[in-house]
Amino acid sequence: LADHWNSEVMAHDLHGVLDEYFKSEEEGGNVVQDLFIIGFPEYNEALDTELNKNLILQDVEKGGLFNMTDPLRSIHPVWNKAEFDERYERFTANLAERYDAVHAMQDGGALHQLQLWRDALDISPMKSKEQICRDLLAGDHDGFDKLGCINVVVLKDLCQSQKENVEEYTPDTCKEDDNKATVIMAVLFGILGTAIVGGLVYYMYKKYVNYMHIQKAHEQLMEATLNESIRALYQLDYPLHLVRGDEFIEEGKLMRHEVLRNTHKLTVLDSLPDVDAFVAADKHVVFFSHQWTSFTVPDPSCIQYQVMCDAVKDLARRNGWDESLKDVFVWVDYSCIPQANPSTQNLAIRSLAAYASSATIF
Helix, strand or coil, rough: CCCCHHHHHHHHHHHHHHHHHHCCEEEEEECCCCCCCCCHHHHHHHHHHHHHHHCCCCCCHCCEEEECCCCCCCCCCCCHHHHHHHHHHHHHHHHHHHHHHHHHCCCHHHHHHHHHHHHCCCCCCCCCCHHHHHHHHHHCCHHHHHHHHHHHHCCCHHHHHHHHHHHHHHCCCCCCCCCCHHHHHHHHHHHHHHHHHHHHHHHHHHHHHHHHHHHHHHHHHHHHHHHHHHHHHCCCCCCCEEEEEHHHHHCCCCCCCCHHCCCCCCECCHHHHHHHHHCCCCCEEEEECCCCCCCCCCCCCHHHHHHHHHHHHHHHHHCCCCCCCCEEEEHHHHHHHCCHHHHHHHHHHHCCHHHHHCCCEE
């Protein structure tokens, strides 16, 4: 097997299989309804790349959480907290950078995207782009610059309502030639000062509360996603299906899961203890990861299938297994994962890590 594959290639192939199963609805996937916001696929792709490919499923040697050699030694968020926190901080920084790049590609830039997100999430109060920029001018000049607000509001027009903020941002913008206007403004600000300060404090408090709610919801979502990924290492969401070695070779090509199921040529193990008992009974599980070379069938030329057959026979000779291959069982995606039912297919995909970690040979 080592003559044809190495661990890095197999890891990339596994990522390719996952990308195929998690494809978009337009490509035939079974995805949930997206938020109706421009650029959502790009944001989703950025999250998928940084969370799944570069963190959860990336090998620990390359900065990820998953131990490709021994999955049980993958980085745990509680048991390896310091190392986990370091990699998680790197993940959030990389994701923020990728999101900024997606902002820049959309019409209206980051400010327009922020307004669309607020509308999609029904965040109150509703705000126009101008209102968002005025709020940023009052307390976050870096955010005002980053969102390009200078192209949205006219600073001169804000001199009556936000003179102090405008002057702090760009000195002398509100300088008046008419001293009388300055006196009138001073009197008005003196009368309304208490109300303005009180309103601003209340607004900032509400803004802070809303921010904390959003941050907490985001953290809970990330924690749930990571916990689900780690849980999948120790539990089967869908039974492990295997093809006996001699029957795998007799078929002459990779056979669809439903065909093997209907002809009773699949061995089914319902839980990880069942898998352990199966292996302890001197049964050998060989897990194959490979590249699909067409959009409809995995291996139309049967070149990869023949390599798999040769590998199974060679493994039996090298390890002293029964060369009739009746004690050797093969796992390969097209034959062992449901193809016709998207719901059961997704359950099997969620169990891929447990399948791979339970194999005698990967």
